[in-house]
Amino acid sequence: MRDIEDREFTLGVVGAGAMGAGIVQVAAQNGIAVRVHDAAPGAAQAAKSAVGKRLARLVEKGRLAEADADAAQARIEAAQNIEDLAPCDVVIEAIIEDIDAKVTVFAALEEIVAPDAILASNTSSLPIGAIAARLNHKARVAGMHFFNPVPLMKLVEVIPGPDTTDAVIAQVTALAERMGRTPVEVTDTPGFLVNFGGRAYQTEALAILQERVATPAQVDAVMRDCLGFRMGPFELMDLTGIDVNYPVSAFVHGAMFSDPRLRSTARHKYMLDTGQLGRKAGRGFYDHAEGAARPSPDAASDAAPCAAVFVPEGHADARALIEECGAQALDADDGAAPILVTLIGEDCSAHAARTGLDAARLVALDPLGDTSARVTLMTPPGADSALRDALIARIAPQRAVTLIDDSPGFVAQRIAAMVCNLGCEMAQMGLAAPEGIDTAMRLGLNYPQGPLAMTDAIGAEAVLDILRALQWLTGDDRYRPSQWLRRRAQLGLSALTA
Template structure:
């Protein structure tokens, strides 16, 4: 099925921020656009706001004035739903209430043509449930735009249980023609982004609750070591703690309170106290003209060791070997054992693996980074039993590499590593369940929430067993199911092992005949 022709009308129901943004996107793509709202004044205001935006674009030279004049003449408000009768696509952006949305679409179904598509912009409600009362649910689907819709490229094209594949394909091609980047996904709680993104918040809050580090330090590590655009504490303050916690709780409830999605008690207390973030003047951090944002913990300067021994293959941290040598520290390689960096005082520097320093003699863990060369901060963790000399040498070594160092508590998996492992696990599980392809998940997470890498890209870079092993260690130390690796993650590693064996010509062990 082809995209909706530009000559056809697109209607937007709901004149709030999202409705205005979606209307602007469709308008600039060349459609005639009608905006409807139960409050006629709001619909008229929305049309005026979109027209002003278009005219400002022309004034800034971003579009031709003739194009702006044409666009301004193609948008208008609709006083009643009946005025939307000739719309080829109606996108709803009203309040997130199932009853309200179902009533709206039942009314729309009586108005629009049989070939018109009906779409919801919901971010959290079931597309299947919203279509449940329709006589023709095959033409109903989700088109989840991200705010601000004119600027953010991602659109989740969500197929409900009864959505006709041809309708989903038409919507996909239409959105693609609008200059957006659509991704296909099934109707499951949170769709792609709001499902896969939960660990980004949850693991940071867990480290905080475990007394591993303060919010400013956790945010700094995820930004400056992990490569994420914003830290989860600052981001949830921007989103609104009540909004973010509600989405987390909705996904958790929808998954029958799976421990994988358990909400944070600390965040719940924040919401209960009225500290909702920027909009209330205080969240995890204070805001306002006189507010002083807390600074991350940064270790005092220490002397770097003159030499280290690299034992075994450092795997995801192999880049550090070149950086250490470039910094003037002598490196000796020892092929067997490890992997770790042996410090002169006999202590070991080990990449986070889901275990804790207290389990070993004189071990300092360091966190994961997608780019150790570009990272400006590294997190280290040590136990009370770690010698002062070993910790000082570890701090000094990374400072010699030009990094700021944050020493956090002895939490398994540290900060970036446990977050990335959980993102990989949830992605493997979602892909295995047919929610979306691995490629679409990667696209969604990079465009929708600005992750430095997609979870599947992380998995390929880190190796088939890295996330599984880290989560297995975490699950042993924090039992309850939250960190239990999914069957999909196990199978993913197993399948890659088998593929490597076949490529090497080794064959694969297996059952023959009617093996059980």
């Protein structure tokens, strides 16, 4: 087995599509000789040309020296026949997500490459062990799951099969590092780590939409402004395409024997069936036609701002908001003013029933996350709209207001708690080391924090409280807390504690 740093080391890539070409580019840019092959006539040469154009654009933008671009291009060879990959020390397969097609490629490579050459699959979901099981030399088969677009995405999931040797994993890990990527070793499980862990962000948003708690624009605004996500879940689904994210969601849910924590919604499938695929189709959760207006997530009010608000004892965040917005925070209920409370996990209806507060005047504030630019408010059924609008008129000049229907956990609490819970469950399942889980989720999905660090930021006990309230109020085991989370919350430990 030739060392990764050897000057004669050669990488092979089978599949010249977007993923394959991206792998070729980052290998060549990092000093690796690479041969690319595709069964379609002319596809390998076209991929080499496309990489050359991308390198030229980097030169034009001042991000790459012309000499380095020329050297990278010279390292790429278009292999007309698969037999031309015989000298390769590692071959990465990046073809369609079909196990029979992948096994056919690897079976051919087994007859061509050296006995100690490594065969790696870029599959995003198919079990590495299932691919290796149908080959003669299982010990040298591993997964190297890159993320699209490869030149920009630094993560590589490294996946051993049941027979993969430690030496092979060490080699592919070193290869990923030499290619300028960040490798994270993960367990061979449906969806691996990122595609498994990424389900919570999208499917809980879909559950919120199904319950008519909030619109896509409202959900996206809350997750961006209050929790710091680069894109809201509906924006993200429209970007990746419903034809991509729905099949992955359905596959992972089915492969995990219908665990309700991974369940999507009928609306998700309906979007696929009706061709509302997102940006690529011009319509998804948003209208992407040229000039189409984006719905506003902000609540507006023409009412006169209220002068006073009753804030019950123990709701410090609500009091601070009211005073900052220039209204009087009443210590005693006058029977007429709006009532503002902060809730964790509970909805307005349950809170009014439990405390005896006047539901018609009750408004709840979500205290989670950054509320300096946007606040989320909700009211129970039958709320006095005039009082609600007067409160919005008081707050809106200071902050954007998102008004949602009654829901345990609002929007941010629900989605964040589910992201944290699934991250904790991945740690419980041993899909990767706790730090590796966070690294993979940050790099693979551009999350502002990994799910375990997010658990610590919110507080493991608070996350547990939100989930328990959601499970109790909805009766849905979708919100079943991970035992990893429960134990660390009860012991006051970081979620990263192994």
